[in-house]
Amino acid sequence: MDYQFRELESKWQQYWAENQTYKVDNTSSKPKYYVLDMFPYPSGAGLHVGHPLGYIASDIFARYKRLKGYNVLHPMGYDSFGLPAEQYAIQTGQHPALTTEQNIATYRRQLDQIGFSFDWSREVRTSDPAYYKWTQWIFMQLFNSWYNLEEDKAERIENLIQHFSLKGSEGIRAVSDEDTLSFSADEWNQFSERQQQEELLKYRLTFLKESTVNWCAALGTVLANDEVKDGVSERGGYPVEQKKMMQWSMRITAYADRLLQGLDIIDWPDPLKEMQRNWIGKSTGASVIFPLEKGDDAIEVFTTRVDTIFGVSFLVIAPEHELVSSLTTPQQKEEIETYIAQTKKKSELDRMADAKTVSGAFTGSYALNPLNGTKIPVWIADYVLAGYGTGAVMAVPSGDQRDWLFAKHFNLPIIQILDAQKDIEHEADATKEGRYINSDLINGLTYQEAIPVLIEKLEQLKAGKAKIQYRMRDAIFGRQRYWGEPVPVYFKDGLPYLIDEQDLPLVLPEVDKYLPTESGEPPLGRAKDWKYKGEYEYELSTMPGWAGSSWYWYRYMTSADERAENVMAPQPAIEYWKDVDLYIGGSEHATGHLLYSRFWNKFLKDLGYVIEDEPFKKLINQGMIQGRSNFVYRVIDEQGKGTNVFVSNGLKDQYKVSAVHVDVNIVENDVLDLERFRKSREEYADAEFIFENGKYVCGVEVEKMSKSKFNVVNPDDIIERYGADTLRLYEMFLGPLEQSKPWNTNGIEGVFKFLRKLWRLFHDEQLNFKVSEEEPTKAELKSLHKIILKVQEDIERFSFNTSVSSFMICVNELTELKCNKRKILQDLVVVLAPYAPHITEELWTLLGNPAGTVSFASYPKFNPDYLVEDEFAYPISLNGKMKMNLNMSLTLEALEIERFVLENEDVKRYLDGKTPKKVIVVKGKIVNLVV
RNA sequence: GCUGAAGUGGUGGAACUGGUAGACACGCAGGACUUAAAAUCCUGUUCGCCUUAAAGCGAGUGCGGGUUCGAUUCCCGCCUUCAGUACCA
Structure with missing residues (x-):
């Protein structure tokens, strides 16, 4: 059979789903390894080819760790509260929950067809009441805590109240508002309830405060500093003004120093750490x-x-x-x-x-x-x-x-x-x-x-x-929007109180419109009969986007059916998984999500709910995939009007033209598909072209990937044409993971050809599966062990692009050697499995192994003996310039090498009778003659 | 302005601790197979000079210096691009 990627990939995806191949256990004798991706906001546009880049890398890493004998947790979920769904709701009246549900379905379908080894039984959605119950619960813990500077950690507010009632404010060193009172125990005890609550609010880690906020009128909400870029909102680019408002805040400044110190013990990219240091300032x-x-x-x-x-x-x-x-x-x-x-x-x-x-x-x-x-x-x-x-x-x-x-x-x-x-x-x-x-x-x-x-x-x-x-300020923790977690607070006599823990979750109420009320209150003000115990007004703002993402990695530690109703995450699960070993995501979260998450984590640790000081031990930033736009050039006539004549890129300077974006999906290797172009729009139906070398060549520019620039490439299309394994390999082949680069589908053929070539190693001319049981030759073993070592080294330093090249070299060599020996191919299949899980699963089964087991095979053991050479073609250089190669035994010592080189006829010719001043010999590397 | 990252063929990129620059792939050119196309395979492909060719010579990793037998890699100065940050006292 030929390489039928469509049948083969859907077959294995179905198999993995049905057999729950990647479901992980919380009890294992194997060491644990937790690989996490920054979870996506499920936008209406679906995934484009840039989104899965980091997921593919983390999946390769997770699969590799499994082969290396680890119990690997690799979950996925959705940060499903957010502005776009709400803006859409405002425009269409459609409930954001519905839109979100649909978008998630699209994401899930797209993710599934890329062949990720996610344990979907652990999925989380931040907008799910069963999840945000615990986001609200953490908010309550923060409200019920204060920061004790003596102990340098957060403590229960009860400790503070007890201190006040026994000793007054004397001896308290806390992170608090500026205007705290000094009082004796007696005075405290005589304070009214109201006075006491007002005073405590100055100490709570989440608190109401009149603060100057970034108010964005167009979005109808307050924005955090990191959501404002160049004086306009990061989402939408609307103007932002300063305004004084009563707001919920988080006393993150209490943790400023610990957040700074923690940076020294985590393995994160230096620029990212530097950004956090500057932000903390x-x-x-x-x-x-x-x-x-x-x-x-x-x-x-x-x-x-x-x-x-x-x-x-x-x-x-x-x-x-x-x-x-x-x-x-x-x-x-x-x-x-x-x-x-x-x-x-x-x-x-x-x-x-x-x-x-x-x-x-x-x-x-x-x-x-x-x-x-x-x-x-x-x-x-x-x-x-x-x-x-x-x-x-x-x-x-x-x-x-x-x-x-x-x-x-x-x-x-x-x-x-x-x-x-x-x-x-x-x-x-x-x-x-x-x-x-x-x-x-x-x-x-x-x-x-x-x-x-x-x-x-x-x-x-x-x-x-x-x-x-x-420099860092306390974080504003309220948005005047609908689609977010309700704050579990009600007001009595103008003072905030927490609702009872047993009343959690405080579910988002229904509203008739997703707009502010006539009196300017947030949309929650529209909810009918929405009062605590039928009596008290609820807080009307909702939590900001970063709330749900500040603890989600703990929720992943148990699967949905094991999630006890009464804990954020069960203690045994936290004790087993502890922290995230590898976190992959974009650097745009440097001062937002990654700082807030570290803050909440430290707080939860102070209260004894979690174990590790830092949640993300190692972090890798994947670079952004930019768009690569194509242009056609419309000729402008003397009147300055556009004609229906288009001139090829190389000749455009001879005409007066205007550049027009053209859909990259009807362009191949920058050559325009004329038929599809004519059909793409009515006005192009009778377009005429001025060719160069018989082709219409498009112009190119690197821009953001977006619909309006017609440069969006959908992974679905790539998978339809080449399959998921090719997509995975190609995304890695594109370049170093951490580097930003434009997406260019041009080179994908090479990767696809590689997989076909691999397939052919296992098949004869008639495409029948055929492997030989013969013992491998030295050359074959060398080729295999080179790749075993290379891939292992590459993955451990997150250099995925170089592995792909090496796989190609290996398959080219084995093809050259006409090697179809089981003893070589079986190991090669395992080494390649993390990168191309479908084709390797198929070949693994064809080799006679039980179905669906390649993911849990053992990574082949590297044997350096197979790479030992007896001879080496020494480069002979003259004053550092390479002139020729000379084959010599690697057993030769420096002096013997020198003698051998100087006796060589070709070397003598280069020396032209002169005697070298100095001869540098580096054994196994180089010979340099200095004249 | 400050901080950080980067600059290598027509293109994506490789060269991991200073040791054969351009691996691997795309594209391009030529060829084989084919009635033809697709697919596949083979050969060439940094630039310049010289040559019918083989071969040879020279230059070359943003620019200018330096260290070294030897520099894409280390040091100094500069230029460009990208990202973050912005009157932070």
Whole structure:
């Protein structure tokens, strides 16, 4: 039989499904290995050829680990809450659950035909109430916890309440809001319920807070910082403005330092770790309090260069700073108000674009340098951000370029503070070298010496202390949307309370429309009779997209039928699987999903629900698959109108043309299929062409893969034409997994030919299955063991593309050797099985093995003896330039090699009578003659 | 601006710890089989020079330097592309 990939692939896919071949047990004597893919949002467009790239890689890895004797967990599911389904619901009135259901069915069908070894009994969907019950449950745990800095971990809120009632607020070191009260135990006990709850809210790890949020009017919701790109929403590109709103937040900042430290122990790509470090943005410095010249108020600043404090010639506070109005003197009032009005008008985008122009206004008031009492003018300027630090900076023009520009612009003094600073008349010099001058008590000291002196002095004066500042903000945890997890909270007297645990899940109610209410409340406000215990108002916002994906890998640890109703994940399962050994996904989740997941994981660990500090031990980023668009060039006539004449790419410069996207599916190797082009659109029906070399060649450009660019390639089409094994191999063959690259179907024939060639090794001329029982030759064994070693090395360093080439080389060699020996082919089948599971399953069965067992065979043992050579064709180079090869025995030592080489006639000819100055011999590698 | 990644034939890419640059594949050209096409197979294919040919010579991994017997690989400077981030005090 010929290689009938269609029959063969569907046969095995059916077999695997019916026999639950990839169902995994939570008890096994084998070591565990957990391979996870970032789960997809099931969009209406279905999978394009770029989506499965990472899944194929992880599947190869999972299958390889199985062959290596591991018990492998490789699950898949859907992040099925999200905006697109809701936007679609708004437009069509169709319930997002229905759309989502349909989209998942499409995804499932597409995934199934690629031949993944997923254990589907463990599937999760974040929008399934049985799943989001536990997302809500985790929210409740967060609400019922606070962060104890003494223990450096989260604890139950009961501990805090107990402490308050016994000792008051004394001795509590917690991550909390700024405005916590100081009280005695008696005072606490006399607080009303309301006062107590209000106070506790300042400590809870999820809490309600008035915060400035990114409000996206077009989407009708709040967005997290990582959902806003360049001042517009990441999804849809709508404008985003700053707005103050009461919002649920997550106290992720409590974990900032642990999130930072954890990066050192996980095996992730460095750029990704770097992104997380930047996002967390830890800076070490000091807070310094500048008392005001008049009144009792003071301005607190954060600085990383407290050593420059004697170079401070003015303070700058953010226009939103709370002291602005009290600082503004009557004479300056108009100027300040004009400036504030002006900055308010500027959008985020303008502010960014405008980074170079200096602007600001003087308040008219002065502060005092706490160390020497110097009078310092206080200015406002929008380069100081209200949200970072204290919203105030001490300006040191001689050491900071921004301050320098400001000082020059407004004619403020520039004070030199280090003798090593040079040319501060022309720009700031941020050096830490040299010794201090003009600096009072640190004059003559170095940077290293000055810091402790200053910190001590500031503490003594109660005017400052060493401080660590983070850029990361607490995460806003609410969206004014319908299609998300309801927050399990109701309100009594305006205060939030959790619903009873036994009332979980709080199921998403039905609404008549998926739009905000007339009074501007979120869509949940439309739900009829939706009240807790028929009485209390529920929270109307829903959880953000990242909620459901922040713990899902634990849900996979048991199959659907084993999932006990009363736990997030059963303890024995967590103890067995522990963490994810390999996580594959895109780097676009660097500061969102991957940070939030680590945060929730650490929290769950603090409370003792999970075991590992870090959830994802090793992570690989797969590169993005870009689209590769094709263009035709329409000739424009003298009137500037488009004609129906199209000119081939190579000749387009001779005409006035406009480029038009053409569907890549009617183009092959950049040559246009004219018939299909004419049929593709009515206006093209009588198109005429100007050819080059008798063909119409299309132009090419790399762009995002999208429908509007007609460059989407659907895996279904590839599978229909070449089969899933070819698709899998080709996606890997395209290049290194981690590199972004455009999809180009042009080379796929080569991979397909390879599989046919492999098939033919097992068959005679008449395509009858035929293998020989003869003993293999040395050459055949060498070829086999080369591939055994190569694939093993490649997979372990995630270099899947090089394995595919090596498979081709191996099959080419075996074809050349006319090898059809069972002892070679059977091992080759196992080595190839992770990459091409269908054809290998078939060949494995033809070889007489029990059906469906190749996945659990043993990876062949590599024997280095078969690769030992007795001879080597040494490259002989002259001054490092390769000239010729000379065959020599590998037993020869350096001196013998040198003699042999110098006696060779051809070498003598190259030397042209000269004697080499030096002869470099590297045994088994190279000979280099230096003349 | 800062941080990170990358730059190799017509194309995707290989060369893993400094040791034969261009493996493997696509495309292209030529050939075999065929009435023809498809499929399959064979040969060639970095560029330039020289040559009827065999062979030979020279250049060559973004650019300019350096270290080394030897550099795609290490070091210094620069250019370009992509990604992240953006007045972070």
